[in-house]
Amino acid sequence: MSSTLHQFHGHHLPFCGSKEEPLYAVGSRFDTPDELFAAVTRLTAAGYTRYACFTPYPVHGLPEAMHLPKSILSFLVLGGGFSAILIALSMQLIPTTLIYPIVVGGKPLDLSALPQYIPITVALTLMIAAIVAVTGMILLGGMPRLNHPMLAWELFAKCASRGFFLTVEAHDKSFNMAAVTELLHTLGATDLIAIHEEAEAQKTGKSSK
Amino acid sequence: MSALSNTTTPGVAAAAEAGAPDLSAIARPPQVLNNRGPLWVTDAVCSIVEGKTPLWWYAAISVSGAFAAMGGACILYMIATGVGVWGSNSPVFWAWDITNFIFWVSMAHAGSLISALLFLTRQKWSISISRSAEAMTVFAIICAGVYPAIHIGRVWFVWFLFPVPNSYGMWPNFSSPLLWDVFAVTSYLTVSSLFWFAGMIPDLAVLRDRATTKIRKFAYGIVSLGWLGTARQWRHFEMMYVLLAGLTSVLVVTVTTIVASDCATSVVPGWHATIFPFYFMVGAVYSGSAAVLTLLIPLRLIYPQLKDLITPSHLEKVGKLLLMMGSCVAYVYVFELFTAWYSANPFERGAFLERLTGGYSWAYWTCISINLTVPQLFWFKGIRTCLPIVFVLAILANVGMWFERFVIVTTTLTRDFLPSSWGEFHPTIVDILTATGTLGIFFTLFLLFIRFVPIVNMSELKAALPGTQPHGASDHSTQEAR
Numbered sequence: 001m002s003s004t005l006h007q008f009h010g011h012h013l014p015f016c017g018s019k020e021e022p023l024y025a026v027g028s029r030f031d032t033p034d035e036l037f038a039a040v041t042r043l044t045a046a047g048y049t050r051y052a053c054f055t056p057y058p059v060h061g062l063p064e065a066m067h068l069p070k071s072i073l074s075f076l077v078l079g080g081g082f083s084a085i086l087i088a089l090s091m092q093l094i095p096t097t098l099i100y101p102i103v104v105g106g107k108p109l110d111l112s113a114l115p116q117y118i119p120i121t122v123a124l125t126l127m128i129a130a131i132v133a134v135t136g137m138i139l140l141g142g143m144p145r146l147n148h149p150m151l152a153w154e155l156f157a158k159c160a161s162r163g164f165f166l167t168v169e170a171h172d173k174s175f176n177m178a179a180v181t182e183l184l185h186t187l188g189a190t191d192l193i194a195i196h197e198e199a200e201a202q203k204t205g206k207s208s209k
Numbered sequence: 210m211s212a213l214s215n216t217t218t219p220g221v222a223a224a225a226e227a228g229a230p231d232l233s234a235i236a237r238p239p240q241v242l243n244n245r246g247p248l249w250v251t252d253a254v255c256s257i258v259e260g261k262t263p264l265w266w267y268a269a270i271s272v273s274g275a276f277a278a279m280g281g282a283c284i285l286y287m288i289a290t291g292v293g294v295w296g297s298n299s300p301v302f303w304a305w306d307i308t309n310f311i312f313w314v315s316m317a318h319a320g321s322l323i324s325a326l327l328f329l330t331r332q333k334w335s336i337s338i339s340r341s342a343e344a345m346t347v348f349a350i351i352c353a354g355v356y357p358a359i360h361i362g363r364v365w366f367v368w369f370l371f372p373v374p375n376s377y378g379m380w381p382n383f384s385s386p387l388l389w390d391v392f393a394v395t396s397y398l399t400v401s402s403l404f405w406f407a408g409m410i411p412d413l414a415v416l417r418d419r420a421t422t423k424i425r426k427f428a429y430g431i432v433s434l435g436w437l438g439t440a441r442q443w444r445h446f447e448m449m450y451v452l453l454a455g456l457t458s459v460l461v462v463t464v465t466t467i468v469a470s471d472c473a474t475s476v477v478p479g480w481h482a483t484i485f486p487f488y489f490m491v492g493a494v495y496s497g498s499a500a501v502l503t504l505l506i507p508l509r510l511i512y513p514q515l516k517d518l519i520t521p522s523h524l525e526k527v528g529k530l531l532l533m534m535g536s537c538v539a540y541v542y543v544f545e546l547f548t549a550w551y552s553a554n555p556f557e558r559g560a561f562l563e564r565l566t567g568g569y570s571w572a573y574w575t576c577i578s579i580n581l582t583v584p585q586l587f588w589f590k591g592i593r594t595c596l597p598i599v600f601v602l603a604i605l606a607n608v609g610m611w612f613e614r615f616v617i618v619t620t621t622l623t624r625d626f627l628p629s630s631w632g633e634f635h636p637t638i639v640d641i642l643t644a645t646g647t648l649g650i651f652f653t654l655f656l657l658f659i660r661f662v663p664i665v666n667m668s669e670l671k672a673a674l675p676g677t678q679p680h681g682a683s684d685h686s687t688q689e690a691r
């Protein structure tokens with residue numbers, strides 16, 4: 001798509017990934033969460049929606065500033081927990097009442113003896129809910145994932161824990177290379193870079209910067 | 210000031226500069242000493258994993274590995290020969306196997322409590338120690354899990370414990386507390402491992418980014434699952450963390466309750482008591498807090514960079530937890546005796562008289578003398594803050610707790626209702642080597658943990674440091690979990 005080098009203030013904008021492949025995003029780095037926060041507020045106001053923040057720890061208020069919806073994970077876990085209750089109760093009640101009743105001392109086994117089924121139900125509910133929580137977090141977060149265009153950017157790949165990174169993705173409907181680069185620059189971003197998709201054969205971490 | 214610097218400005222000092230009233234008198238102790246900043250935290254924690262493997266580590270893992278291997282050999286011998294190689298015999302069918310099972314599974318509880326319950330209650334001091342406490346939990350459950358499977362005798366029938374549809378048309382007895390136990394321990398191991406691992410993903414990604422060799426990059430790349438730290442990922446991650454903390458907190462209470470039901474639902478005098486779930490719970494957190502102290506105090510000595518992260522103030526708070534739970538344990542000891550007397554049940558009274566004066570009274574008095582005195586010493590700030598003394602007391606507390614489990618499980622069984630079925634228990638060498646084997650397994654796993662995994666939750670700690678959150682953002686102490 002973009003086989004020519006991008007220009008910025010009369011200089012070539014550094015790039016990573018493969019020049020022949022389509023542009024993925026414009027990357028930038030901020031020193032403080034405050035700057036990132038301000039940049040996100042400005043980008044949102046300017047109508048950008050396809051941008052991403054990469055932070056070394058959860059920055060409070062950032063998802064709200066980005067208008068990210070509340071995580072649906074809690075509903076998934078609630079659903080997982082409720083299904084686990086049903087699974088656990090039927091797992092116990094079907095064998096004990098229908099298939100293989102073990103009657104000890106004439107004590108009842110049906111629902112009137114519900115308390116004796118509670119411990120296993122609680123244990124299974126917690127276990128399945130926890131499994132749903134972790135797999136849900138992994139899948140909703142776009143993981144597991146072996147590679148990402150961002151990892152071709154050596155600065156990010158090596159120092160993700162040392163800065164606050166922001167990318168504006170090329171498929172944003174209001175994306176304009178020059179405007180985005182200029183905006184990020186005025187917001188105090190450093191290390192501006194054009195991030196291209198990687199060619200199939202290209203190895204991770206090889207940057208031409 | 211850059212947020213990702215090597216130092217931070219304490220909030221109180223900043224407030225004082227701005228002309229606000231001096232709040233230093235009521236300020237909380239700093240989370241991290243010497244104003245260390247996020248970059249320093251990253252370097253300090255990663256350096257433990259990235260540095261050259263120290264000699265002491267090889268020496269330590271050889272010793273613990275040898276004990277673990279010996280334990281494994283004993284287990285194989287037991288499986289090949291039969292449970293007769295253990296000292297357990299009629300009437301003491303539950304001896305060191307269940308004693309050690311309860312000892313280990315109880316020790317696990319403090320880790321969950323510190324990481325989950327203290328996270329939910331926003332006790333930020335627990336951040337520095339939560340990762341190692343959780344690791345202790347997972348490894349202690351693994352040690353506990355060794356016993357239930359092998360103590361059934363014919364291990365190849367262990368699948369009878371699970372509701373597997375089979376050609377015999379046979380199902381487990383869901384009304385049995387022993388089966389509840391299987392589910393409780395399985396779910397405890399699963400949930401605490403997930404909690405431990407999932408909370409570690411962002412930190413493993415940091416190790417991946419910093420890796421210098423191909424093998425490390427590959428290994429940490431695989432286990433960090435491609436974590437990038439996007440705002441979206443953090444949003445789901447934080448939600449997951451608070452949900453798992455909630456689930457784990459419930460689990461802490463239910464697992465001990467179910468383990469206590471093993472004893473409490475029977476009619477054996479000395480076991481048949483409604484106080485047992487509470488009894489096991491407080492004992493669990495007491496011994497677990499002691500175990501956390503036993504592990505962390507030497508760790509700080511070996512890795513001096515941890516001294517700023519795991520501060521004396523944090524350890525003192527664990528000591529206070531130990532004091533509180535130890536006092537609850539003391540209350541139960543007294544109340545147990547009172548109930549036995551007040552019940553006017555000759556068998557119940559007899560069981561406790563036997564404990565106080567019988568053949569195993571030395572075990573009971575060891576347990577009582579340690580568990581009534583050791584935690585009470587933590588009332589004194591001088592003792593609580595003197596780490597060498599705390600270390601010795603913490604080991605003593607776990608010795609006391611092992612004797613408590615031994616007294617409850619094993620010595621109770623030596624006296625049945627009928628004098629004709631009275632007996633004694635003597636451990637065999639296989640019993641002893643299996644028990645030391647679990648200690649070996651525990652320390653081997655913990656040494657591997659120190660060497661290959663970030664032992665402090667870096668991302669959570671960095672987010673809680675002063676000056677690392679945007680100033681404009683609203684107070685997020687109530688919104689983090691969204």
